[in-house]
Amino acid sequence: xxxxxxxxxxxxxxxxxxxxxxxxxxxxxxxxxxxxxxxxxxxxxxxxxxxxxxxxxxxxxxxxxxxxxxxxxxxxxxxxxxxxxxxxxxxxxxxxxxxxxxxxxxxxxxxxxxxxxxxxxxxxxxxxxxxxxxxxxxxxxxxxxxxxxxxxxxxxxxxxxxxxxxxxxxxxxxxxxxxxxxxxxxxxxxxxxxxxxxxxxxxxxxxxxxxxxxxxxxxxxxxxxxxxxxxxxxxxxxxxxxxxxxxxxxxxxxxxxxxxxxxxxxxxxxxxxxxxxxxxxxxxxxxxxxxxxxxxxxxxxxxxxxxxxxxxxxxxxxxxxxxxxxxxxxxxxxxxxxxxxxxxxxxxxxxxxxxxxxxxxxxxxxxxxxxxxxxxxxxxxxxxxxxxxxxxxxxxxxxxxxxxxxxxxxxxxxxxxxxxxxxxxxxxxxxxxxxxxxxxxxxxxxxxxxxxxxxxxxxxxxxxxxxxxxxxxxxxxxxxxxxxxxxxxxxxxxxxxxxxxxxxxxxxxxxxxxxxxxxxxxxxxxxxxxxxxxxxxxxxxxxxxxxxxxxxxxxxxxxxxxxxxxxx
Amino acid sequence: xxxxxxxxxxxxxxxxxxxxxxxxxxxxxxxxxxxxxxxxxxxxxxxxxxxxxxxxxxxxxxxxxxxxxxxxxxxxxxxxxxxxxxxxxxxxxxxxxxxxxxxxxxxxxxxxxxxxxxxxxxxxxxxxxxxxxxxxxxxxxxxxxxxxxxxxxxxxxxxxxxxxxxxxxxxxxxxxxxxxxxxxxxxxxxxxxxxxxxxxxxxxxxxxxxxxxxxxxxxxxxxxxxxxxxxxxxxxxxxxxxxxxxxxxxxxxxxxxxxxxxxxxxxxxxxxxxxxxxxxxxxxxxxxxxxxxxxxxxxxxx
Numbered sequence: 066x067x068x069x070x071x072x073x074x075x076x077x078x079x080x081x082x083x084x085x086x087x088x089x090x091x092x093x094x095x096x097x098x099x100x101x102x103x104x105x106x107x108x109x110x111x112x113x114x115x116x117x118x119x120x121x122x123x124x125x126x127x128x129x130x131x132x133x134x135x136x137x138x139x140x141x142x143x144x145x146x147x148x149x150x151x152x153x154x155x156x157x158x159x160x161x162x163x164x165x166x167x168x169x170x171x172x173x174x175x176x177x178x179x180x181x182x183x184x185x186x187x188x189x190x191x192x193x194x195x196x197x198x199x200x201x202x203x204x205x206x207x208x209x210x211x212x213x214x215x216x217x218x219x220x221x222x223x224x225x226x227x228x229x230x231x232x233x234x235x236x237x238x239x240x241x242x243x244x245x246x247x248x249x250x251x252x253x254x255x256x257x258x259x260x261x262x263x264x265x266x267x268x269x270x271x272x273x274x275x276x277x278x279x280x281x282x283x284x285x286x287x288x289x290x291x292x293x294x295x296x297x298x299x300x301x302x303x304x305x306x307x308x309x310x311x312x313x314x315x316x317x318x319x320x321x322x323x324x325x326x327x328x329x330x331x332x333x334x335x336x337x338x339x340x341x342x343x344x345x346x347x348x349x350x351x352x353x354x355x356x357x358x359x360x361x362x363x364x365x366x367x368x369x370x371x372x373x374x375x376x377x378x379x380x381x382x383x384x385x386x387x388x389x390x391x392x393x394x395x396x397x398x399x400x401x402x403x404x405x406x407x408x409x410x411x412x413x414x415x416x417x418x419x420x421x422x423x424x425x426x427x428x429x430x431x432x433x434x435x436x437x438x439x440x441x442x443x444x445x446x447x448x449x450x451x452x453x454x455x456x457x458x459x460x461x462x463x464x465x466x467x468x469x470x471x472x473x474x475x476x477x478x479x480x481x482x483x484x485x486x487x488x489x490x491x492x493x494x495x496x497x498x499x500x501x502x503x504x505x506x507x508x509x510x511x512x513x514x515x516x517x518x519x520x521x522x523x524x525x526x527x528x529x530x531x532x533x534x535x536x537x538x539x540x541x542x543x544x545x546x547x548x549x550x551x552x553x554x555x556x557x558x559x560x561x562x563x564x565x566x567x568x569x570x571x572x573x574x575x576x577x578x579x580x581x582x583x584x585x586x587x588x589x590x591x592x593x594x595x596x597x598x599x600x601x602x603x604x605x606x607x608x609x610x611x612x613x614x615x616x617x618x619x620x621x622x623x624x625x626x627x628x629x630x631x632x633x
Numbered sequence: 634x635x636x637x638x639x640x641x642x643x644x645x646x647x648x649x650x651x652x653x654x655x656x657x658x659x660x661x662x663x664x665x666x667x668x669x670x671x672x673x674x675x676x677x678x679x680x681x682x683x684x685x686x687x688x689x690x691x692x693x694x695x696x697x698x699x700x701x702x703x704x705x706x707x708x709x710x711x712x713x714x715x716x717x718x719x720x721x722x723x724x725x726x727x728x729x730x731x732x733x734x735x736x737x738x739x740x741x742x743x744x745x746x747x748x749x750x751x752x753x754x755x756x757x758x759x760x761x762x763x764x765x766x767x768x769x770x771x772x773x774x775x776x777x778x779x780x781x782x783x784x785x786x787x788x789x790x791x792x793x794x795x796x797x798x799x800x801x802x803x804x805x806x807x808x809x810x811x812x813x814x815x816x817x818x819x820x821x822x823x824x825x826x827x828x829x830x831x832x833x834x835x836x837x838x839x840x841x842x843x844x845x846x847x848x849x850x851x852x853x854x855x856x857x858x859x860x861x862x863x864x865x866x867x868x869x870x871x872x873x874x875x876x877x878x879x880x881x882x883x884x885x886x887x888x889x890x891x892x893x894x895x896x897x898x899x900x901x902x903x904x905x906x907x908x909x910x911x912x913x914x915x916x917x918x919x920x921x922x923x924x925x926x927x928x929x930x931x932x933x934x935x
Contacts, residue, residue: 453833466824
């Protein structure tokens with residue numbers, strides 16, 4: 066094996082808060098050679114980010130770091146802050162998770178790139194500008210001249226992440242540290258960014274230290290893998306052997322809880338028939354033909370659907386009525402009693418807006434919206450509020466969906482206080498029943514949300530949503546803020562409750578694998594339109610619309626062999 | 634720190650770790666006890682703030698007899714020149730005036746500010762704009778001139794303390810409303826507020842159950858920090874002769890009167906001045922300490 070570029074030896078990190086020392090990283094060692102991608106995986110709190118930050122001295126003041134981290138013969142941990150500044154951005158480039166907050170909104174892309182170029186090697190302005198244009202070309206951004214003049218808010222998330230990567234590689238670093246570089250991005254964009262990283266690695270011969278929780282990303286790009294848990298390295302090895310034959314129990318568990326999409330079927334299937342202008346169908350599956358779509362697919366509901374949207378539109382008005390955005394455009398959907406409809410799409414596709422429109426958080430601008438036959442768009446005041454009692458909602462971020470100053474029992478009891486006369490001991494008993502139903506101990510009832518884990522909080526959110534035995538449950542990305550192992554358990558619980566209580570459910574997710582597990586039918590959204598709809602198994606196996614196909618292909622699979630086969 | 638730390642436990646913690654805030658609390662409690670027990674304390678001293686004591690004066694000059702403005706066992710803080718009224722009694726009853734007006738006016742400001750600020754932030758739209766504009770107008774309003782004018786116009790039948798409380802309190806709402814509004818705007822974006830609305834909760838329920846418990850910490854901080862300003866404003870108005878009418882003791886009027894005697898009898902200025910300083914300093918450092926304890930973003934000074 067060749068000389069390692071970076072070797073981390075017995076690095077430990079401790080945080081001191083209010084006099085108490087808390088170890089975050091314990092004796093972690095790993096190494097990587099030039100041109101290699103090392104993925105550090107683990108769940109939140111495993112110390113994967115803290116280790117990487119300690120290399121560049123980017124930890125807060127209350128951290129103490131010990132051990133050695135040798136980059137090209139120099140121990141990074143023994144450098145003064147002056148010397149470290151010479152290393153950051155020069156020998157080591159850094160890519161952060163949120164591209165939007167990694168760039169300064171008041172400076173143009175050009176200013177920020179030129180600054181990165183000149184930070185370590187001062188040169189003439191014209192020369193630095195030429196280098197900036199060159200870098201934008203390197204990260205495959207079109208029209209670099211125009212881009213240099215634009216500001217961060219004018220770019221999409223994927224474009225911004227490319228700019229951040231361009232800044233990170235401005236001085237041709239030997240090592241690129243990428244901390245969850247694709248987590249905030251949509252799957253199709255994620256696939257493009259990973260492709261770019263792979264491309265840069267081979268062109269610049271840089272080593273990439275990739276920090277991620279996503280096993281699909283690891284399978285896609287990593288050469289070697291370090292699995293961290295609770296501040297320790299649990300297992301490390303070649304990506305193929307880790308996925309094929311994990312040795313440690315924790316790695317097995319981590320891989321076991323990853324939900325993967327079953328591979329789409331290949332081969333010829335029945336041809337689709339055109340039934341209307343620009344609409345094709347095959348069996349129960351309907352799709353539009355145009356891409357990008359100009360209309361949504363038609364919908365035919367049964368006699369008494371729990372939820373029915375007919376030609377629903379939602380428009381967000383600009384500040385002085387200058388420009389309005391049609392977030393949802395003429396969407397028709399229905400959910401039968403006891404059915405789970407999966408709503409898939411990327412950010413900005415309008416899927417969450419539909420949820421907000423049903424729960425009355427945003428006003429609709431056209432079309433019909435009925436829940437159990439009651440038209441919610443015409444109801445006002447008290448009647449409308451009582452109609453909302455039939456809908457339960459589970460939100461994405463469990464941390465913000467519970468009132469931090471209310472106890473768990475208080476949060477779960479809130480629907481009863483609003484919609485029923487249940488009080489006192491009877492109410493307490495009902496709350497305990499609900500907590501038990503979501504597999505939480507009744508002893509948690511007097512705790513506050515911050516004393517619970519993310520998974521427990523999401524269970525509380527589910528208990529609250531199910532309190533009034535709703536006819537319709539809306540789940541808006543309920544598991545995307547959770548670690549994989551927690552996500553698997555919460556989804557299990559969700560399935561159990563759904564089979565038991567038989568509520569109709571609108572399940573919104575960007576993750577096709579989750580939808581495949583839970584939904585009976587699926588609707589795919591793209592830029593405010595439903596472009597395809599049908600039984601989940603059929604849509605995911607034989608997609609009709611090009612966008613559905615793209616989504617399916619971009620979804621990373623936690624299997625390095627399969628990923629390599631796809632790329633070939 | 635955890636976001637859900639309760640206000641009482643934060644205060645206890647602050648008192649253990651922050652010596653300045655502890656000093657502030659001691660000053661407030663001391664003055665508070667003096668104000669509350671003014672009757673008892675002056676009875677122990679054997680004086681009251683209204684009786685003239687000619688025997689305590691130097692008859693040739695009208696100045697207090699004895700050193701340090703006549704400080705003695707009978708008159709703890711000495712006596713006033715020309716009248717011989719007991720300065721300790723005046724300061725003690727003046728504390729009562731200051732605290733009552735300062736706290737009552739703050740209560741008026743907080744109630745108005747919280748209701749207007751929270752409703753503006755939560756409801757938004759033209760109502761929000763109207764509230765913000767009104768608040769901006771009042772923040773830039775020359776309220777001192779207005780209050781002096783008002784003092785001249787309002788008939789004497791209206792009790793002065795009530796007028797002062799209402800006017801000082803009324804001009805205090807915009808600063809509180811602005812802070813409460815911005816907090817409400819950020820809270821409104823949090824999902825637990827959306828969750829309650831999606832469950833069918835009305836605006837009043839959302840305000841009472843979801844917003845108010847999360848607003849207490851900033852409200853208590855701004856309220857505490859605004860008390861010294863209000864005590865100072867009352868003193869300033871009394872200093873200018875449009876505040877508390879004589880003979881009710883007031884620190885501001887005592888200081889105003891003492892200005893004429895500052896060369897010959899400086900103690901007359903020092904005692905009420907010190908009391909006013911102690912009160913404003915106490916509430917200020919206590920409010921600062923509270924902010925440090927309740928808001929994790931500010932550094933704790935030790």
